[in-house]
Amino acid sequence: MTSPLTPGIVPGRLPADRLTENFDDLHAPYDGHEAAVAADRCYFCHDAPCITACPTAIDIPLFIRQIASGQPEAAGHTILEQNILGGMCARVCPTETLCEEACVREAAEGAPVEIGRLQRHATDAVMARQVHPFTRAAPTGKRVAVVGAGPAGLACAHRLAMQGHDVVIHEARPKPGGLNEYGIAAYKSTDDFAAREVDWLLGIGGITIAYGSALGRDVTLEGLRDTHDAVFLGIGLGAVNALGAPGDDKDGVSDAVNFIAELRQASDLAALPVGRNVVVIGGGMTAVDAAVQSKLLGAENVTIAYRRGRDRMGASGFEQDLAASKGVRILTNVRPVAVHGNGAAAEIELEYTTDAGGTLTGTGETIRLAADQVFRAIGQALLPPEGLALDGRKIRVDGAGRTSLDRVWAGGDCTTGEDLTVVAVAEGRDAAEDIHKALMA
Amino acid sequence: MADLTTTFLGITSPNPFWLASAPPTDKEYNVRRAFDAGWGGVVWKTLGEAGPPVVNVNGPRYGVIHGPDRRVMGINNIELITDRPLEVNLEEITRVKRDYPDRAMIVSIMVPCDERSWKEILPRVADTGADGIELNFGCPHGMSERGMGSAVGQVPEYIEMVARWCKENYDKPVIVKLTPNITDIRYPARAARAGGADAVSLINTISSITSVNLDTFSPEPMIDGKGSHGGYCGPAVKPIALNMVAEIARDPETAGLPISGIGGVTTWRDAVEFMALGAGNVQVCTAAMTYGFKIVEDLIRGMSHWMDEKGYRSTADFIGRAVPNVTDWQYLNLNYVTKARIDQDACIKCGRCYAACEDTSHQAIWMHEGRVFEVNDAECVACNLCVDVCPVEACITMERLPAGTVDPRTGRIVSDDYANWTTHPNNPAARAAE
Ligand SMILES: Cc1cc2nc3c(=O)[nH]c(=O)nc-3n(C[C@H](O)[C@H](O)[C@H](O)COP(=O)(O)OP(=O)(O)OC[C@H]3O[C@@H](n4cnc5c(N)ncnc54)[C@H](O)[C@@H]3O)c2cc1C
Ligand SMILES: Cc1cc2nc3c(=O)[nH]c(=O)nc-3n(C[C@H](O)[C@H](O)[C@H](O)COP(=O)(O)O)c2cc1C
Ligand code: SF4
Numbered sequence: 001m002t003s004p005l006t007p008g009i010v011p012g013r014l015p016a017d018r019l020t021e022n023f024d025d026l027h028a029p030y031d032g033h034e035a036a037v038a039a040d041r042c043y044f045c046h047d048a049p050c051i052t053a054c055p056t057a058i059d060i061p062l063f064i065r066q067i068a069s070g071q072p073e074a075a076g077h078t079i080l081e082q083n084i085l086g087g088m089c090a091r092v093c094p095t096e097t098l099c100e101e102a103c104v105r106e107a108a109e110g111a112p113v114e115i116g117r118l119q120r121h122a123t124d125a126v127m128a129r130q131v132h133p134f135t136r137a138a139p140t141g142k143r144v145a146v147v148g149a150g151p152a153g154l155a156c157a158h159r160l161a162m163q164g165h166d167v168v169i170h171e172a173r174p175k176p177g178g179l180n181e182y183g184i185a186a187y188k189s190t191d192d193f194a195a196r197e198v199d200w201l202l203g204i205g206g207i208t209i210a211y212g213s214a215l216g217r218d219v220t221l222e223g224l225r226d227t228h229d230a231v232f233l234g235i236g237l238g239a240v241n242a243l244g245a246p247g248d249d250k251d252g253v254s255d256a257v258n259f260i261a262e263l264r265q266a267s268d269l270a271a272l273p274v275g276r277n278v279v280v281i282g283g284g285m286t287a288v289d290a291a292v293q294s295k296l297l298g299a300e301n302v303t304i305a306y307r308r309g310r311d312r313m314g315a316s317g318f319e320q321d322l323a324a325s326k327g328v329r330i331l332t333n334v335r336p337v338a339v340h341g342n343g344a345a346a347e348i349e350l351e352y353t354t355d356a357g358g359t360l361t362g363t364g365e366t367i368r369l370a371a372d373q374v375f376r377a378i379g380q381a382l383l384p385p386e387g388l389a390l391d392g393r394k395i396r397v398d399g400a401g402r403t404s405l406d407r408v409w410a411g412g413d414c415t416t417g418e419d420l421t422v423v424a425v426a427e428g429r430d431a432a433e434d435i436h437k438a439l440m441a
Numbered sequence: 442m443a444d445l446t447t448t449f450l451g452i453t454s455p456n457p458f459w460l461a462s463a464p465p466t467d468k469e470y471n472v473r474r475a476f477d478a479g480w481g482g483v484v485w486k487t488l489g490e491a492g493p494p495v496v497n498v499n500g501p502r503y504g505v506i507h508g509p510d511r512r513v514m515g516i517n518n519i520e521l522i523t524d525r526p527l528e529v530n531l532e533e534i535t536r537v538k539r540d541y542p543d544r545a546m547i548v549s550i551m552v553p554c555d556e557r558s559w560k561e562i563l564p565r566v567a568d569t570g571a572d573g574i575e576l577n578f579g580c581p582h583g584m585s586e587r588g589m590g591s592a593v594g595q596v597p598e599y600i601e602m603v604a605r606w607c608k609e610n611y612d613k614p615v616i617v618k619l620t621p622n623i624t625d626i627r628y629p630a631r632a633a634r635a636g637g638a639d640a641v642s643l644i645n646t647i648s649s650i651t652s653v654n655l656d657t658f659s660p661e662p663m664i665d666g667k668g669s670h671g672g673y674c675g676p677a678v679k680p681i682a683l684n685m686v687a688e689i690a691r692d693p694e695t696a697g698l699p700i701s702g703i704g705g706v707t708t709w710r711d712a713v714e715f716m717a718l719g720a721g722n723v724q725v726c727t728a729a730m731t732y733g734f735k736i737v738e739d740l741i742r743g744m745s746h747w748m749d750e751k752g753y754r755s756t757a758d759f760i761g762r763a764v765p766n767v768t769d770w771q772y773l774n775l776n777y778v779t780k781a782r783i784d785q786d787a788c789i790k791c792g793r794c795y796a797a798c799e800d801t802s803h804q805a806i807w808m809h810e811g812r813v814f815e816v817n818d819a820e821c822v823a824c825n826l827c828v829d830v831c832p833v834e835a836c837i838t839m840e841r842l843p844a845g846t847v848d849p850r851t852g853r854i855v856s857d858d859y860a861n862w863t864t865h866p867n868n869p870a871a872r873a874a875e
Contacts, residue, residue: 033511040509043832046792049812108789108833 004276004300008344009252009373011273013298019269022296026187026322027091027117032072035121039068042113045104050115053102055418055426056083060099064118076126077133079119084158084429085151087127087197088180089422090120091188094285096318098422127196132203137164142439145170145228147215150178151421152234152412154201155428156435160232161206163436168228169207172214178236180421182261185289187296221385225407230435233395233403233410234428237380237419243281247339248376256280256290256377263293275373278302279348281336282377284314290375291328302328303369305348307335308355336374337366345374382414391416401431409435443748445741447481447756449721450614450639450699452572454481454545457722457756458712458740461703462487462549462575462618465729467523469533473540478734479741482545484642484724487522487577488530490552490562495521495584501662504651506677513731515677517651519662519669521583522551527565534569546570547616551577551589554599556606563611573614576603576638578629579645581622581672591645594620597632604636616701619643619685621678626685627692634698641689642701642724644682646672675727679705683718687767690719707736709743716756717763771862778848778855779823779839781805781816787836788814794827794837802826819849 002010014022030038042064050060058079066075079086095101095116103112126133142165146153149171157167175181180194202209213219215235224231240255242248252275266272274297280287283306295302304323306313310332313320323330334350341347348371351362382394389396389404394416401409411427413419445456459482460466460475467486475483489495497520504517523530538546548571552558566574578594585592593599600617607615617633619626621644633641648670650660660668682704689695702720706712707728715723728736744756753759783794783806790812798806805820806827816827828837842848844857862868 037510043791043793045790046796047808047812048792049790104789104791 004298007276007372009273009275012270013274014270016270019297023186023190023269025190026185027120029124030117030121035067035072035118038114038118039064041105042068043104049102049104050099050113053099054083055098055420055422056086056089056429057426058082058086058099058119060115063122064113064115067118067122072122072125073129075118075122076124079122080126080133082429083422083425084155084201085180085197085421085425086119087123088151088184088189088194089425090116090123091193092180092184093420093422094316094318097316127200130200132200134158134162134204136162136204136206139166140164140439142166142229143168143227144230144232144435144439145224146232146234147219147224148172148178148234148236148412148414149176149198149209150234150236150412150424151180152236152414152424152428153178153232154198154234155425156232156234156409156411156432157207157428158201158204159429159432160435161204163432165206165229165436165439167207169209170213170215170219170224171209171211172217174211176209176211178234182264183257183286183289184264184421185260185293186264187293215385216383221387221405221408225405229407229439231408232401232428232431232435233385233408233414234412234424235383235385236413238383239381240376241379241381243336243376243378245336245338247341247345250339250341250345251343252341252345252372253339253374254376256282256286256375257380259290259375260286260293263297269297272297274299275371276300277370278373278375279369279371280304280375280377282306282375282379283308283312283332284377284379285319286380287375287377288315288319288323288328290377292323292326294373294375295326295328299373301370304328304330305334305336305350305369306330306332307353307360309333312355334367335360335362337362339371339374340368345371347371348374380413399430400434401427402434407438442742442745443754445481445744445748445756447722449545449701450573450616452482452545452547452614453543454722455479455543456481456737456741456744457716458737459483459545459547459701459722459724460729461724461726462547462577463726463730464520465726465734468525468530469537472533472537475729475734475737476537476541476544479737480544480734481722482547482572484547484549484575485530485534485571487549487551487580488527488562488566489522490558491527494524494526497521497524498664500664502671504661504671506651506675513675513727515649515651515673515675516727516730517649517662517671517673518646519582519671522549522577522580527562531565531569534566534571538570538572545572547573547575549575549577549618551580551584554588554593554603559603559606560610563607567611567613571613573616573639574607574611575616575618575642576607577618577645578603579618579620579643581620581646581648582670591620591622591648594618594629594645595623597628600629600632601636604633604638608637614639616640616642618645618703620645621681621685621704622648626688627695630689630692630695630698634695638698640699640701640721641695642703643685643689644678644704646674647678647681649673674704675731676705676707676711679707679711683714686715686720687718687764690761690764691767706740707731709740709747712740712744713747713759714763716760718767719761719764721760722756773861774859775862775865776856776858776860778842780818780821780842781823781825781827782838782840783814783816783827784836784838785813787833789833789836790814791832793830793832797826797830821850 063075063078100112106112177194278294280291409431412424447457462484506515508514580590584590617638702715703724
């Protein structure tokens, strides 16, 4: 039996019941009365700021009123009309920087209406019934290829199917969901929610998924354009940025996203190895998720090392507080200079930095932390498909998701804009509407 | 702590808070505990005539209206008068009054509308040593179908007749409890006075259906698929009760007639409001049924504290103080011109004032860039709706335009003369009078 103090990267640091407890729902679902009380706090604002703050523009005051008047399922419809992954978004959206930040009660008393939890209450009510609530329009005879079964691709496919088009999704992985399935923190999507949600979404009909079919390997963009009326790319960000520090290749140094994917796919968390001293390099949501989940697996010491100040971290204040509450230490203004160890990582050397004057410079002072496991969480990058114009490191699109290639649209993380589930859903949906308009013109 | 001792009809109680005739006062056990908790008096649950007692339904007898978080806003009931034998009630009243001589003990009575019935019961009630009686002419369900309760309270001639019988056959104070299920409350009050009653108490419950079950399509509370109207009480009925109390207090024909105020009293503030409008004391039912007897502590401490703050030494100092300010619409000063003002620092930008004014009032609120809301004086009629719907207290206020300024809506100079409808040029009656 190992424990948090066992050196090295080992499984089974915590007993099974502790693991179950640790990876339980971050926010327990409301019961009916709690939801009614929470819903009652909504002021039903005129031209509500929360709607504007939601990338999918859900009519929040309306769905909350529907909960208050005793119809959570109808409330769920209102949500899903705008955001077909409203169930996942209710669990993963950083509401503290989206709708809840805009809530007038946040301004008034620092306690917004809990929109995310109410959204979960409503969407859970719809999904509990196991009947797909939307129907398809008459068949158009048009065929659209979607690449990637992540939030962007699924939202696009669903809206296209609803409009009467037939959709084939090419997905490189063996399972659908994209980062919903492989990336989101386990305690945000419990009970296999990602898979259940995709199943439910596919209930619309007219969507087939070709698994293990990768663009660039099994199919080409040219080929898809030839055989379909339109193509949508929702391929996310496939590559991971490198540390660029000596020792990056030592055993024990790996990509946070891979660790998280393994964790999300593990059938037995007690069998998943984790270090005693874990250091995560980065400052975004991925860094926080890798750090928190390492801690929850039983690592003794977990540190997030971020190169700039706290205010520049990609992870929201809420995420930072979550990490701190789980016992993760957040070290800011440090950057990795080397990973030391004889074959396997043992220590990481960090240099203090300053970004006074706008450019990040090392101060020369360094610190060494024990580190048998180091995670890179310094951002993912696009593996760009050939033939598409880029905007920086992402695919260039116009407002409706049109790329530089005729009849090819794109959305989600692979295009510019914030890398969030809800943004991917909005872009997928809007591209579908634009495709529909183009195909029916 | 100001002294709350209040004398009503010569009956002195340590505070003006009496429990109304209802389940809280239905038996010795309750009333003893109520007195121990601090209630100043009780009106015993209504007694009926001797013989087999009335029978209540055996299914639910209450319906409810909930506010946020299941706060009880109003209760509706189909309970009848006491369903315990008359003899038992009389014995208990005698014992309790003997043990609590400083508390007010009023006995509520409802017997058939004939003199013999009243002559029979009154001496027996007198024998208990109770301080007075209350005639229940208010119960709107069940008993009214049998020609009692509100069936009497809705016919002023009957009220006068029964009150007179009681005054002739009972020598302590007689209170007539009025039903609100009537168009003009002044008529039954005048009848009570004409019959010699010492006071009126009001309101009893309001005929109501609280809700309909949409699966069985039956009114709630439902008894085997059917429902009948019940009597509504609790915080929701307070505004109706306040108006009726004020109507009686300012009616020249009933001016000075003591009033016991009832209907939705829940906090000390409610009680003060009733008393300011002319009630000599208040009776409470729903608040006790919702929160238990302990609620009286808030009533006592609250009223005392408020009196200390205001410098009142006795409840007599403020009873009736608001009555002279209750008037008829036609006497309201039409030269009192106000405009809504939005405090930009307090505003949380919810836009409810805008929606209300734009959609349902006078399009007098601008929504500027950045959700800044501002009142357009040229359109504001000062209706107060924005103030009412604003979720932030004191964020929107009504400011009076000083005399001499121009009201941008009418283009007229505001005058500080008092001028009302009776003299307004648009009033045909005013012109006719010229
Ligand atoms: C660890 C982590 C935690 C996160 N936590 C949150 C969070 O809490 N809240 C939040 O809002 N966002 C979070 N995000 C961001 C969010 O997951 C993404 O913004 C969102 O998933 C983007 O959706 P997408 O459809 O564009 O891409 P993805 O979800 O990445 O989906 C892309 C899909 O395309 C497939 N694909 C890729 N290349 C090919 C190819 N060549 N051929 C065929 N298929 C291909 C992939 O297998 C994948 O299924 C997190 C991200 C990470 C990495
Ligand atoms: C369950 C119940 C039973 C009542 N029974 C009587 C009664 O027997 N006699 C009576 O005069 N009033 C009766 N009432 C009316 C109350 O005395 C009181 O007038 C009314 O409830 C309004 O006061 P409140 O708003 O404080 O409850 C009853 C009220 C309720 C809720
Ligand atoms: S007082 Fe009435 S008219 Fe004036 S701004 Fe407010 S809602 Fe509009």
